[in-house]
Amino acid sequence: MLPADLIVFTAIGYVGLLFVIAFLGDRRARLGRTGFLRSPFVYTLAISVYCTSWTFYGSVGSAARSGLEYLAIYMGPTIVFIGWWFLLRRLVRISHEQRITSIADLLSSRFGKSSRLAVLVTVIAVIGIAPYIALQLKAVTSSIQAIAGASGGGAVSSIEEVWLALGIAAGMAVFTILFGTRNVDAKEQHHGVVAAIAFEAIVKLAALVAIGLFVIAAGGGLEQIFAKAEAAGVDIYTTDDFGSRWVALNVLSAAAVLCLPRQFQITVVENSNESHLRTAGWAFPLYLLLMSLFTLPIALYGLVALPPGSNPDMFVLTVPLNAGQGGLALLAFIGGFSSATSMIIIESIALSIMVSNHIVMPLLLRATQGRGPARGQSVSALLLNARRFSILLILTLGFLYFYLTRNSGALAPIGLISFTGVAQFAPAILAALFWRSATLKGAIAGVSIGFVVWAWSSFLPSFGGSSPEVAALLAEGPWNIGWLRPEALFGLDGLDPLVHAMFWSLFLNATALVGVSLVTSQSPLELVQASAFVDVFRRGAGRSLQLVRGGATAADLFFVVSRVLGTDRAEALFQAEAQQLGVGRDELLPSAEFIDRLERELAGLIGAASAHVMLSKVVSGDDISLEEMMRMADETQQAIEYSQQLERTSSELRSTAAKLEAANAQLLALDQQKDDFLSQVSHEVRTPMTAIRAFSEILREDDIAPNDRQRMVETIHRESLRLTRLLDEILDLSALERGERSFEVGPIDAEQSLDSALVVCEALARQRGVTLRTRREPGRAEVTGEANRLTQVLINLVSNAIKYNSSAAPWVEVASRVVDGHHVIEVSDNGPGIAAEDAGRIFDKFYRGGGTGSGQSGAGLGLAISREIIASMSGTLSLVRREGGASFRISLPVAQATATTP
């Protein structure tokens, strides 16, 4: 009766119409002519996005199967909007003050701006909503099949259900991306989309009312319909109408109207005026009433008029089709299509805001180490792409769920899975609004446990129809553990699965929230946020609304930034920027890069998201009261100061303790070093003193042979010279160590110093039978130093090499060359070498390698002094250990003006 082409073109045409409405709405909003867009009725109509194709088609199906149960889905929201008006007002007020952009943002903000909680809520919402999206796909798919099938085949009906659903999902994705991600608004308000959604609300209500009126007309009045149904033996008054399942449905739908991301988006985020809630308070329940008015008559009429076995979920379509009312059927299809599209659009927009703000952007910020987008990329372009990606992801998940559960039954149970899923946010939201002591850990515990129980007892069982494994799990429990059976947890058997899942998930969720909150404490930021939420109505009465308008001036920015960073830091940033631009501090015009930098500075303290929101308020020139902004900053500042103060105090204590400890250790070490030094000096002085004293005592006597006397006098003389040298060396070394130089440095020829040293050492070498050879290949390079001191060092090294060489054929080689601007002199020998354990201490005072003896001449200060002398000439003296001997290397930088070798 209805050609498939007509259906497809109608649908596409309808979408085009929606697009025009959204486009015009956006344009009006941009031009500031918000007029009817800000009317409370548009707002109320948009809230009716609550009524999806599940309500449109499924209510009738539900009524046909389970009687008045469908009413509960309308009752919950009605109770919330009429009875809990104060709760909604609180939610809206807080969200406006805190610039809340989503339900994840709300919970995160209340619990200390926790990104962990935001991510958790986002993930749960995305998973929890997947069945709901699938439900829309299923409804639209079925409706197209119903119409096309009834019209006797055609292109559409031959297409497999899955491909049809995939096509619809893809179409919806494109449609939502076109609609919802055209621009980014700091307040996340979408005037055009809201206008389109309001229009859709009228279409679906009109369609349903039209079908209802037709049914009443065709059925000969309400009384007739009921009478005929009774006569036909249709009994829809089941006994359990107002039992536990009824209560559960009421609770769930009440929770859903608060917790569903799309409801939060429309009711809270898109709300432009708190007073609109007052209108919505009566108008939305009225809308629900109208939507549900004809449900029962349509169901009864369908049950009687249509052949047995017809799908009651499709009565809204098949009743007019059956009666040959093609136009009416098309209207019904458009109504159902409206319900599905409005839900998918708003839900995807709401979820994509959460996914992009709480998952994609933080990851991106982390990947770029907080530097934000690369040059040439604007934040909003990135955000938009993140949203587009999120929308694709969400619809893909919805389609996947549809695909996996395509064999299971009616519409309503699928929707209830999502309701139960998002209801897990309800305890945390209520705690956020009313319970000051609720803590982040409590919220995370509650939401996590609720989610896990929901996933196990509600989400998982929905795959039972298509997966034998899941079906087995439902019957036996995992590893045959009966009390873990998803639909009979802890032995609670025989309950309706929905009631069972809701009871356990919400009960454990709330218990964990309260229990964990009682035993954990709040961070300073949580305290501040808790107060901002719970006391929202207690302060701010009669605030003056000074407005910051238009583009950002340096003064505006400074005002905000200094509130968070402190005046000093902010001033430094602004001064630096002014300096860089070469303008006065007061003439500074903030550039995009500068604002970007400021944002990053803020992000370091208050987190990326908050920083972005704060600055974008100033930059976009959005209306915001100065006072409100100040308070926002002050709260943050106080919390930061408090925690910084704590941190400072404890880190000060820590560092003081560490300093004391280090000082003590240093004193001990110094003490030890002084003791060691004195003990060494004592030993070095006492040794020659002993000989001197012994011989002078002997010499006092008369009977000493002249040759003995001669020898003793010479020994005394030699030992006193040794003593003098020792004392000179100690004084020399201590002066060098103090950095005092007893000699003047200037340009000298290192090779000349080497010549002088070699002259002295050649005699010693001959005397000891050591071969002394040289290998000198320097250019004439001057170094900065003192010739005699350099000679002293060289003599020390060469004579040591000669004296301590115990080899059978001893040799000492002196090599010099200029390498890399350094004059390098190496003294090598084939003596015993330096043992590994001595290498580290060879330059220590009084250290003599190889045993403890003092028999070798010298006090062990030579190398220590040499190293200090070379250091005072800006050079290095180092030990080069090698096989079969040792090398000492002097490296002195060549004085630049005289360098002849590169």
Place this chain on the structure above:
Amino acid sequence: MPIDVLIAEDEPAILDSLEFILKRAGMVCAAVTDGEAVVREVRRQRPRALVLDVMLPKRSGFEVLKLLRADPLTHDLPILVLTARGQAQDRRNAEELGATAFITKPYANAEVVEAVRLMLAPANKG
């Protein structure tokens, strides 16, 4: 000729002076200049007393002292320990390790001669 005193000292000048004063006091002396030689020569020459410097190459005076006291052949050999470090700790070490006498450098020659003479007296003969 049996040895009265073995002198272990690595400083040539001090060794010279010790040999001079002890020989003049009528003692037969021999000398070594490192720690390993002390142990070897004590076993070989069996001196009646040992004058032992602490700061010896190869093996310190304290190590030698410990070795000799652990050996039944030498555990009651009279030993005079000489040190230039003069710290209380050295004296305690020497006493604990079983030194017979302890003198800090520099010393009066008479002090050393008297100490060695006491060690060689019949009462101290092991």
